[in-house]
Amino acid sequence: MERYREMLRRRGEAGLLRTPPLIDGRDGRYILSGSRRLLNFSANDYLGLGVSAALRQKVAGNFQKYGTSASASRLVSGNFTAIARAEEAYARHFGYEAALFFPSGYQANIGLLATLFGKGDLLMFDKRLHASSIKGMTLSGASFQGYNHNDLDHLRRRLEGAKAAPAAVLAESLYSMDGDFLALAGFGKLKQEHGFFSIIDEAHAFGALGEGGRGIARPVADVAVGTFGKALGLFGAFVLMPSVLKEFLFNFSSPFIYSTTLPEAHAASALDILEMVAAADKERARLEDISRLMKETLAAEGLTVRGDAHIIAWEIGEERRAVRMAQELLARDIFVFAARYPTVPPGRAMLRLGLTALHRPEDVQGFIAAVRDIRRREAGPDV
Amino acid sequence: MNIFDEIKQIIGEILDLEAQAITPESYLIRELGAESIDLLELAAALQVAFRIEVNEADLFLQGARASLLPAEAPFLTRARLAEIAADLAGGPVIKVKDLVSYVDWKLNKP
Numbered sequence: 332m333e334r335y336r337e338m339l340r341r342r343g344e345a346g347l348l349r350t351p352p353l354i355d356g357r358d359g360r361y362i363l364s365g366s367r368r369l370l371n372f373s374a375n376d377y378l379g380l381g382v383s384a385a386l387r388q389k390v391a392g393n394f395q396k397y398g399t400s401a402s403a404s405r406l407v408s409g410n411f412t413a414i415a416r417a418e419e420a421y422a423r424h425f426g427y428e429a430a431l432f433f434p435s436g437y438q439a440n441i442g443l444l445a446t447l448f449g450k451g452d453l454l455m456f457d458k459r460l461h462a463s464s465i466k467g468m469t470l471s472g473a474s475f476q477g478y479n480h481n482d483l484d485h486l487r488r489r490l491e492g493a494k495a496a497p498a499a500v501l502a503e504s505l506y507s508m509d510g511d512f513l514a515l516a517g518f519g520k521l522k523q524e525h526g527f528f529s530i531i532d533e534a535h536a537f538g539a540l541g542e543g544g545r546g547i548a549r550p551v552a553d554v555a556v557g558t559f560g561k562a563l564g565l566f567g568a569f570v571l572m573p574s575v576l577k578e579f580l581f582n583f584s585s586p587f588i589y590s591t592t593l594p595e596a597h598a599a600s601a602l603d604i605l606e607m608v609a610a611a612d613k614e615r616a617r618l619e620d621i622s623r624l625m626k627e628t629l630a631a632e633g634l635t636v637r638g639d640a641h642i643i644a645w646e647i648g649e650e651r652r653a654v655r656m657a658q659e660l661l662a663r664d665i666f667v668f669a670a671r672y673p674t675v676p677p678g679r680a681m682l683r684l685g686l687t688a689l690h691r692p693e694d695v696q697g698f699i700a701a702v703r704d705i706r707r708r709e710a711g712p713d714v
Numbered sequence: 715m716n717i718f719d720e721i722k723q724i725i726g727e728i729l730d731l732e733a734q735a736i737t738p739e740s741y742l743i744r745e746l747g748a749e750s751i752d753l754l755e756l757a758a759a760l761q762v763a764f765r766i767e768v769n770e771a772d773l774f775l776q777g778a779r780a781s782l783l784p785a786e787a788p789f790l791t792r793a794r795l796a797e798i799a800a801d802l803a804g805g806p807v808i809k810v811k812d813l814v815s816y817v818d819w820k821l822n823k824p
Contacts, residue, residue, distance in 0.1 A: 458751050465751060474762070477728065477755055485730040492727060676749045677805065 380564025417598035427571035442586035510638030538562025653680035738811035789819035
């Protein structure tokens with residue numbers, strides 16, 4: 332036990348011990364914590380489906396109808412028709428040959444990358460790839476070469492400098508921390524020139540972006556990863572891919588094979604959600620508008636902000652400053668996540684804002700008013 | 715190619731830097747901007763390039779503190795350890811020359 336205590340102590344000394352507040356419930360764009368009602372800018376519920384009463388009723392009905400558990404792995408007695416049908420519908424909607432559901436996005440990325448690749452393969456990846464993809468990549472045993480975030484010139488140099496062609500290039504369509512899009516045109520051009528296979532994580536894009544919520548990377552993706560836990564308002568994840576890869580994962584992906592499959596009620600709910608997401612043009616438009624308003628308003632305050640869509644990164648720099656800003660906002664009933672080392676590089680701490688279609692212009696005004704107030708009270712000339 | 719030149723080339727490719735920007739005295743993280751994912755790749759690349767077994771935590775002095783003892787980093791000289799101990803407040807201390815020392819130590823370990 333001593334070594335664990337010691338490691339925790341060191342974490343604490345570095346000011347990096349994580350102690351998230353207890354959340355007692357949700358109410359639309361608010362979270363309830365103790366007696367407080369906090370305006371939440373730290374969720375991934377981009378369309379508001381995670382708190383939708385209509386969806387809650389449908390999902391409750393599905394659990395009522397199908398029961399609580401699959402009680403088996405997909406490969407034993409858990410290969411339910413309801414799941415196979417939902418997977419077909421997802422493949423069709425997103426424009427791929429096949430889909431496979433996983434219990435979580437983390438597991439999907441591990442189950443995908445660690446299974447498809449191995450010793451002797453080379454993977455190239457954007458350095459801001461999600462931790463689950465990095466873990467899957469390292470578990471695979473493949474060698475790997477990173478390129479600086481969204482720097483396609485660096486990717487090109489790595490492609491040209493490699494002894495052999497990479498087995499795949501890994502990227503995200505909307506980066507979860509930086510909030511920027513994959514440079515689609517340039518990536519597509521490189522893909523055409525070098526003929527590489529691409530795996531694109533669309534976790535933050537599916538549902539929220541593109542026509543019918545289909546994301547933005549289909550033209551450049553051979554395989555895409557999506558999650559139910561963000562814009563889709565449920566839990567679990569899915570991988571979209573050529574049929575042969577689905578069959579391969581079905582037979583060789585250990586995290587998939589040895590997990591109890593998500594239950595039929597999940598699959599039935601996934602089908603309900605697909606209908607709701609396809610019809611959510613109004614919510615997507617609202618999300619786009621409120622995100623633009625937030626970004627422009629922050630920029631007008633002279634703050635350094637990045638973000639091409641509903642994830643906005645407000646760069647603060649110094650870790651303690653970012654944490655203090657988040658604490659000050661919290662004292663004003665606004666919940667924002669301060670991303671710092673090792674989630675982002677040292678000295679590059681940021682506040683990460685996740686917008687949802689439920690946010691209203693007055694939320695943005697309230698946020699800005701709080702920021703102005705905090706900056707006025709700060710001793711320093713600028714935040 | 716000597717150890718430093720080879721390491722310089724590897725770092726240059728990973729970080730997309732011109733070789734002349736990298737000297738033995740360059741701070742890997744503070745100056746050259748290496749992130750944790752770069753360290754992961756760098757450790758793996760050194761392993762392949764020099765056919766040595768690389769322990770990432772040892773190599774990058776992860777958890778290095780003011781009390782750093784020679785036994786914790788046997789590839790560094792006492793003088794360098796003292797220098798590091800005096801430099802901890804400035805942020806991540808590892809320099810390119812420390813990587814050279816590590817590889818050299820691994821290659822020549824009895």
